[in-house]
Amino acid sequence: MDYTEFFDDKAQLKMREFVDQNNNPLIREYFCQSNQNKPMLTLIEMKKGFKTVRFEKEASFQAYFLDCLAERNAQAVFYCDRCMQVLPAFEKMKHIVPSYVIFHSALTPSGYLNDQVYSVFKPVTELAKAGKIRGLISSTKRESKDAAEVLQVSHSYDIPVTFTSSEDKIPFSSRTPGKIIAVA
Known part of the structure; x- marks a missing residue:
């Protein structure tokens, strides 16, 4: 194109x-x-x-394509890694698909939970209530608990994130299906 x-x-x-x-x-x-x-x-x-x-709106255009993907695959799962770009499209989708929001940082400017939540995260609560978001994913148990509490979401998961300076080659034959090895 x-x-x-x-x-x-x-x-x-x-x-x-x-x-x-x-x-x-x-x-x-x-x-x-x-x-x-x-x-x-x-x-x-x-x-x-x-x-x-x-x-x-661009969000409606994006939602159109997300709906097309959802129609073609009954087992589709969507992950939102950049709230500002994707959450508006999730909101406008016609199909309900298991969707998760990934958090990489603090929920508030100060880092304190009793402060005002960043505006980019505010739609999460309503989208979860409407069934358009199934849950949240954070990198620590504490972040997961905090996100669930602040955003009033019943499903919040933690997937630990780490860093290694070495590159370990894992033979494909020894990988476990359904397990995440690395996220880049």
Whole structure:
């Protein structure tokens, strides 16, 4: 897939068009200028057969594809590693899929649990209540417990994270199916 960007006379981005190998348009993104004089996405159009599907928000566009994945695989499981980019799409999905949010840092700016939670994590509580998030994953038992308490989520898991300076080669034949060996 390739794309071309179209600009107005003032060099402001107006449209980005993604094309297939035959140069047929597949996706068009339309922009206007924000108050900060930066491109602001206003509409996404996607060709699907002879129809055009429109999305007003990037999250709806992402949710469309996540729903397609969910439809094709009844055993799909989604992991959200960057809340700001993915949680809005989870919220707009039509299908309920086992989904987990991975935490890498403190839940509050100060690190104290009685402080205001980072705004990026606020949707987690409501998404969990709506069944759109099945649980949380943290790197320590304490973080897992804290996240469950602060975000009022009943399923919070810890998967220990560590670092090693050596690279241990493990033969594929000795690996245990379903076990995580490493996460990069």
